[in-house]
Amino acid sequence: MLHRRLYQFLIIYSLGLSGLFLIKYTLNLSNYVIPGPANLWATCREVWLRYFFDTGDTLAVAIIGHITSTCLAIFVGIVGRQATWVGSFVKVAAYNVQAYPIVALAPIIFILLGDGFISRLLIAAMICYFPILLSVLGIMAEPVVDIEHFYRITGRMRWQLEIKIRAFENMNKLITVIAGSATLAMAGTIVAEFIAANAGIGYSIRIALYQSDLSKILIALFLIGLSLSVYQGLLEFSGYLAKKKWEVPKGGIV
Amino acid sequence: MLHRRLYQFLIIYSLGLSGLFLIKYTLNLSNYVIPGPANLWATCREVWLRYFFDTGDTLAVAIIGHITSTCLAIFVGIVGRQATWVGSFVKVAAYNVQAYPIVALAPIIFILLGDGFISRLLIAAMICYFPILLSVLGIMAEPVVDIEHFYRITGRMRWQLEIKIRAFENMNKLITVIAGSATLAMAGTIVAEFIAANAGIGYSIRIALYQSDLSKILIALFLIGLSLSVYQGLLEFSGYLAKKKWEVPKGGIV
Amino acid sequence: MLLKLDNISFKYPNAETHVFEGLSHHIDEPGFHALFGPSGVGKTSFAKILCNEIKAFTGQIHTEDIETILYSYNLERLPGWSNVGDHIAKITPPSHVEKSEVLVECFGIEKCLNRRFAELSLGQQNRVNLLRYLLQDFNVLIMDESLANVDELTREKIILKVKEMFPDIIFLYISHNIVEVSKFCRQILVFRSIPKNPQTLLVKGQDLAMGQTLTKKDHELTMLEIMNAS
Amino acid sequence: MLLKLDNISFKYPNAETHVFEGLSHHIDEPGFHALFGPSGVGKTSFAKILCNEIKAFTGQIHTEDIETILYSYNLERLPGWSNVGDHIAKITPPSHVEKSEVLVECFGIEKCLNRRFAELSLGQQNRVNLLRYLLQDFNVLIMDESLANVDELTREKIILKVKEMFPDIIFLYISHNIVEVSKFCRQILVFRSIPKNPQTLLVKGQDLAMGQTLTKKDHELTMLEIMNAS
Amino acid sequence: DPSVEVTYRLKWLFNTSVVGDLYAKDYGFFDKAGLSVTIKEGGPERDAIKELELGYAQFGVASADQVIRARSKGAPVVVIAQLFQVNPLQWIYRADTMTVKNISDLKGRTVGITYGGNDETIMRTLLAKENITEQDVKLFSVRYDYTPFYQKKVDIWPVYRNSQGITVGDKLRAEGEEIGFLDPAGFGVKFVANSVVTSEKMLKERPEVVKAFVTALIQAWEASLSPENEQKALKLLEKYDKDTTADVRKRQLALTAGFVKPSPGVRIGTIDLSAWKQTEDIMLKLKQIPEPVKVEKAINSSMMEKSK
Numbered sequence A, B: 001m002l003h004r005r006l007y008q009f010l011i012i013y014s015l016g017l018s019g020l021f022l023i024k025y026t027l028n029l030s031n032y033v034i035p036g037p038a039n040l041w042a043t044c045r046e047v048w049l050r051y052f053f054d055t056g057d058t059l060a061v062a063i064i065g066h067i068t069s070t071c072l073a074i075f076v077g078i079v080g081r082q083a084t085w086v087g088s089f090v091k092v093a094a095y096n097v098q099a100y101p102i103v104a105l106a107p108i109i110f111i112l113l114g115d116g117f118i119s120r121l122l123i124a125a126m127i128c129y130f131p132i133l134l135s136v137l138g139i140m141a142e143p144v145v146d147i148e149h150f151y152r153i154t155g156r157m158r159w160q161l162e163i164k165i166r167a168f169e170n171m172n173k174l175i176t177v178i179a180g181s182a183t184l185a186m187a188g189t190i191v192a193e194f195i196a197a198n199a200g201i202g203y204s205i206r207i208a209l210y211q212s213d214l215s216k217i218l219i220a221l222f223l224i225g226l227s228l229s230v231y232q233g234l235l236e237f238s239g240y241l242a243k244k245k246w247e248v249p250k251g252g253i254v
Numbered sequence C, D: 001m002l003l004k005l006d007n008i009s010f011k012y013p014n015a016e017t018h019v020f021e022g023l024s025h026h027i028d029e030p031g032f033h034a035l036f037g038p039s040g041v042g043k044t045s046f047a048k049i050l051c052n053e054i055k056a057f058t059g060q061i062h063t064e065d066i067e068t069i070l071y072s073y074n075l076e077r078l079p080g081w082s083n084v085g086d087h088i089a090k091i092t093p094p095s096h097v098e099k100s101e102v103l104v105e106c107f108g109i110e111k112c113l114n115r116r117f118a119e120l121s122l123g124q125q126n127r128v129n130l131l132r133y134l135l136q137d138f139n140v141l142i143m144d145e146s147l148a149n150v151d152e153l154t155r156e157k158i159i160l161k162v163k164e165m166f167p168d169i170i171f172l173y174i175s176h177n178i179v180e181v182s183k184f185c186r187q188i189l190v191f192r193s194i195p196k197n198p199q200t201l202l203v204k205g206q207d208l209a210m211g212q213t214l215t216k217k218d219h220e221l222t223m224l225e226i227m228n229a230s
Numbered sequence E: 001d002p003s004v005e006v007t008y009r010l011k012w013l014f015n016t017s018v019v020g021d022l023y024a025k026d027y028g029f030f031d032k033a034g035l036s037v038t039i040k041e042g043g044p045e046r047d048a049i050k051e052l053e054l055g056y057a058q059f060g061v062a063s064a065d066q067v068i069r070a071r072s073k074g075a076p077v078v079v080i081a082q083l084f085q086v087n088p089l090q091w092i093y094r095a096d097t098m099t100v101k102n103i104s105d106l107k108g109r110t111v112g113i114t115y116g117g118n119d120e121t122i123m124r125t126l127l128a129k130e131n132i133t134e135q136d137v138k139l140f141s142v143r144y145d146y147t148p149f150y151q152k153k154v155d156i157w158p159v160y161r162n163s164q165g166i167t168v169g170d171k172l173r174a175e176g177e178e179i180g181f182l183d184p185a186g187f188g189v190k191f192v193a194n195s196v197v198t199s200e201k202m203l204k205e206r207p208e209v210v211k212a213f214v215t216a217l218i219q220a221w222e223a224s225l226s227p228e229n230e231q232k233a234l235k236l237l238e239k240y241d242k243d244t245t246a247d248v249r250k251r252q253l254a255l256t257a258g259f260v261k262p263s264p265g266v267r268i269g270t271i272d273l274s275a276w277k278q279t280e281d282i283m284l285k286l287k288q289i290p291e292p293v294k295v296e297k298a299i300n301s302s303m304m305e306k307s308k
């Protein structure tokens, strides 16, 4: 699974790169618009090691951000699922915060929290928690009548149980969303580094942008894609293990 | 519903603003760091009309982007749902593109598409399609055995039908995700305007940021929140109507 | 002990015709009371009205000495994260543990305890589900085709045992098996399709208990009476 | 026409014991063939093996002149976006439209046609689901408790009508109702719990057809035979 | 005697434009002054003036328009040294397709400006001087991405002469294109760039710290730009600015020296009051501030002078 993810990523990246080169040579664009292969290769040899460690840094923050935002989303989703005033209030709040672009909120975040690790984590988490939140909200709002009936009529239903039942019944969907949102955690961390940090691949991208150096950006994108494929592959593999543990075998496989 | 959304937004906004004022007066900060009420009011009178139309612009693009990305997500989700090589390839591609922060991709997008409306739309759509995609993938990968059995055993199953069945059975979840991702369409459009456009509220925010003018930003955030609440309220209302149309009444309400 | 329905009328919100119009009935003693009638006549709706799942009806429900009405049906499922045995252990009050062991044995589901619900056959699922209701505290239990997918021998065994173990409980037994309802139930409330008047008729059943034997003749008479009623 | 199972063995992946060990059986004439036996004995698993939903068994299945084996069960649902009538119209091949009308009438579901599936009672749902299978082209139809929640009168009516209308089809009828299987089925394959040997016994049924009358004595004898077999 | 801890928030990322600041830290100028300084990089979302007020920093670098805007909103910020005597903000163009001898040469051209940025202010002032209206030139909204300029959709693009001016120029030259720069100072627009700021409170309560800081900083800047220390300065830049090649860093350093110390007679850090007043006038004229702020009140040269 992991293996497949990796080589699929390589194919995609090569396709993208070939596309760019194609445009370059068809439109006869100069090296400063789209760098040529030689240019790219030279830049690669120069920066790859540094960028590699930068990406590692970023991935580490992204993983923490991913965990944080998963917890956050589940928390907000659980509160917001209720059809009560408070529930819908929390939901509206969560949605509104999301609607504001991070760039507009960043000044306020920096005023409130300074520009340390916490601000970066917050930005990363904010970007990645929303898809999880939406899924959790959708799942938590829908009763699983045939299972819940017993608990409800015997007066045993507690909100924890309700959540457990609905989450368990929709485990596949949750796994898909949580594993998938890893990409957003990565993107979020990069954006956070872009506007706040002085480390990580986002910071390097910012410098490359100011230097108008597309080769560096292309190399950064490669490393980001690579590390993400690994992380996501691992997540999906854990998801697969979890699924396997709970799935009821139907005797369908020879 | 709409009505409630609106006043809840007003409460949230007022809370946020009061919090800022509280910080301002406790720490005795100048209007430059956090504007005072008088300052805010003066700025508001000065810019609100212009910002109002800017927000309108942005909302219009956001709505188109939202529709585009919903279609896109459903399309990718439908292709990516398959456990085939192509399916997983499309999924990997969709995920990878998402992992790259827009700021890093923007130069490439501008090279390919210029910096007109299409680029902005694309950026908006890219930011908002991912949560929908994840949900669609999760939903489309999970068979609804008791309904699908008949079609499968009688050889009538087509992929369109499969999608229809799974989408219909998970309509509530889809509505939640689609309505919810409206916020992201808005945020995405703003980000696009921020990095690309010469119009819209994102553009105004960028100017305000350059000028360190938090009052303008606060007013922009107010208008964004307001228009979003309206849009989302309308979406939820349509969702509610759709649900009502399809729901089976249980005789549970007096 | 009294469960009294007075002049109940009910119509599903988007249906043209009423399910019930002015239906009245009362039950004042424990035991098995059957609800019988053609498919679609309103047995399930009746049960849901009793247990408050349907609220949009008119008329009164009056109870005396009845605290808890439980409603079980044959499509229920157990959560998937634990096996059947653990689930049952979890929902059994300490005072009923012994009862649980007796019932598990009588229901013939010992072998199901260490499996998950989704790994059981339909009839095993039916039995496990009914069992967990019997381990609660209740005065009335509605069994809406709760044993519909269990074989007849096991079903008889279960009914006899339950009757013996729960002498103070009102069971409302919904089933399409005429042999069974006439044999084991104290009385059979026969629902008739709505144009017929009255909408229900009451037939006295054989109310067979454990150790008793059935007079074939009487049984056939009861069955005939039920058939005529519906 | 031949449906032959040869030395079938099967065990669920995470189960300790086999469901079948070396089971063989063959059916070479159309009509109603019952699969009967205590709950949990393996009837549903048997059906799933036949229709290829379970693949991990050993042994051979051999068919002659059989193209399509359909499998219907009582928990199926119809999609929610159209009403029952529209759904049926959609899945009925043009050549079977007339048949559809006859069956709807006989099944007593005219009133259900303009409602959605979720708005039907359980027995109505059973009937609608079975009906749509009958409108397909097939040689074998497995009915896994397909009518379990329908009242007996309607059920009898349905079985008789189906037998009359589909004389060339093999029906595998899974039911827990001994009266019914002995009365209407040509032969009854009785499954016995696994320590018993042989694992199945075959009993000849009364195979009642429309217009025929049943000899009570013979019927009781068949039932006895079945009971002894299981 | 424990050293005083302060934080110094820069305006921009670590690059040649901040060589003196880094020099002060790495070569012990701050240590010698009894200061333990944390230097923090800046960026577009950073605002040193706000951080002064919030106490996140004690010293910072801010551009003149930032200072004037902050003052007009009552921020208690004080300028204690002016790092750039000449504003390095210029416009790059392809010299083989156009030349800018006069501002009127811009007529009919597409001119890149960052809306809201100080290059907009400067360009509008330049245009107004020659009575060129927005009908005569096409203004183009600039962002960090140079593609429109590279694709020749925009004729002239704002850059910092001493940083991107070199890298972007190199890219064009590598393709055989000639480049030229438009320097606003050449047309009489003196818009002050980066200066060192601190808060009024700091100045009042701990003048000795401010003095020590400014003194050490200016000494470091002088040292970093003096020819005999070139190798030391370049080594420093190699450590902090890995993304720039050695050759480019060297040229950037030379240019930076010219903006910070245009002639040997000018002392680094000197506050050019007339330029500040011009800057304020421009902003007032363009309605960027509602009323005069009397910028001289925000300027304190004493810390510099006494340090002599």
Ligand SMILES: Nc1ncnc2c1ncn2[C@@H]1O[C@H](COP(=O)(O)OP(=O)(O)OP(=O)(O)O)[C@@H](O)[C@H]1O
Residues within 6 Å of the ligand: B248, B249, B250, B251, C012, C013, C014, C015, C019, C038, C039, C040, C041, C042, C043, C044, C045, C046, D118, D119, D120, D121, D122, D123, D124, D149, D150, D151
């Ligand atoms: N949600 C609903 N909306 C509209 N009509 C409904 C709904 N649920 C049930 N009905 C109709 O109400 C009538 C009574 O249904 P009910 O389920 O109570 O029947 P029942 O006696 O339990 O039948 P069965 O023996 O088949 O389970 C039926 O005709 C059914 O079609």
Ligand SMILES: Nc1ncnc2c1ncn2[C@@H]1O[C@H](COP(=O)(O)OP(=O)(O)OP(=O)(O)O)[C@@H](O)[C@H]1O
Residues within 6 Å of the ligand: A248, A249, A250, A251, C118, C119, C120, C121, C122, C123, C124, C149, C150, C151, D012, D013, D014, D015, D019, D038, D039, D040, D041, D042, D043, D044, D045, D046
């Ligand atoms: N997925 C599964 N995993 C493990 N064991 C299973 C699974 N499904 C069924 N079984 C077991 O296999 C045996 C046969 O089940 P099957 O469903 O075939 O029984 P059945 O004869 O149809 O019973 P019923 O009359 O109750 O429907 C049962 O003991 C059941 O517990």
Ligand SMILES: [Mg+2]
Residues within 6 Å of the ligand: C043, C044, C045, C144, D121, D122, D123
């Ligand atoms: Mg019912």
Ligand SMILES: [Mg+2]
Residues within 6 Å of the ligand: C121, C122, C123, D043, D044, D045, D144
């Ligand atoms: Mg079965």
